[in-house]
Amino acid sequence: MIIHLNGRPGVGKLTIGRRVAERIGGRLLDNHSLYNVAFALTDIGSDLCQQTFEEIRAIAFARILDLPPATPVILTDSLFTDSDRAQTAWDAVLGLARTRGGPYLIVVLDCAQSENERRLRSPERMGKRKPMDGTFLRPDRYDRDPIARGGDRVLRLDTTDLTAAEAADRIVEWIG
Numbered sequence: 075m076i077i078h079l080n081g082r083p084g085v086g087k088l089t090i091g092r093r094v095a096e097r098i099g100g101r102l103l104d105n106h107s108l109y110n111v112a113f114a115l116t117d118i119g120s121d122l123c124q125q126t127f128e129e130i131r132a133i134a135f136a137r138i139l140d141l142p143p144a145t146p147v148i149l150t151d152s153l154f155t156d157s158d159r160a161q162t163a164w165d166a167v168l169g170l171a172r173t174r175g176g177p178y179l180i181v182v183l184d185c186a187q188s189e190n191e192r193r194l195r196s197p198e199r200m201g202k203r204k205p206m207d208g209t210f211l212r213p214d215r216y217d218r219d220p221i222a223r224g225g226d227r228v229l230r231l232d233t234t235d236l237t238a239a240e241a242a243d244r245i246v247e248w249i250g
Contacts, residue, residue, distance in 0.1 A: 075100075075146045076138075076171045077249065080153055080220045081183035084193040086233050086241060087150040090183065093242035098249065100146030103134055124159070131163075135170045143176060154218040161221070168224040180225035181245055185234040187216055 077094065079087045088104050095102040112118075112126035138147050149167060153160035171178035185193070222228050229248050233241050 075176045075179065075249075076167070076174060077146060077148045077179045077181060077245070078167060078171075078225070079148065079150045079181045079183055080222065082190060082216075082218075082220070083152055084190045084196075085183040085185050086193070086238055087152070087183055089238040090233070090241045090245070091148045091150050093238055094245050095146075095148050097242060097246050098146050100148050101138075101141065102148045102150075103138070104150045105152065106150075108134060131166065135166070138170060139174055143174070147174075153221045155221050156218055164221045164223070171224075177226045178224065179249060180222050180228045181248075182220045182222050182228065182230045183241070184220075184230070184232050186232075189234045190216075 077100070079091050079094075081087055088106070091102050091104065094100065108130050109127055111130050112123045116123040116126050141147065151163065151167070153164050155161070168178070222230075227248075229245065231241060231244060236244070
């Protein structure tokens with residue numbers, strides 16, 4: 075089983091993903107685990123950065139395929155339909171899920187813009203190479219549509235008024 079958490083920066087993907095992984099005995103691969111290596115060693119946005127990310131992702135996906143099939147894997151992403159690079163990254167995860175077998179479950183997380191902006195400025199994000207300003211949420215970006223195609227099931231979850239524990243509970247219940 076692969077559970078793919080997708081949504082805007084600051085909606086709680088990593089925090090919720092950690093709790094889901096703990097509750098179902100899964101492995102969590104946060105998108106920043108892959109991107110941070112590329113960001114640290116190359117110029118962000120460069121072709122070399124993208125190449126580095128893709129190479130690291132290939133290694134990570136190979137290790138996922140080495141895990142026992144019964145081990146759930148939780149992935150996090152912030153991928154949107156208006157980006158060709160995001161579509162390519164999504165296709166890579168979809169390919170991984172189909173190669174691995176088992177259900178591919180997509181959870182799209184969202185929250186109100188004001189709450190999202192508050193979370194982006196949280197001191198907990200410092201030192202994690204995570205975006206901490208509202209530029210990701212300016213009106214023309216807030217209306218972007220997260221990718222949610224190709225899954226066996228899709229859950230859309232608004233986390234505005236939920237704690238991470240409550241959101242994780244809902245996801246675990248939905249997984250069944």
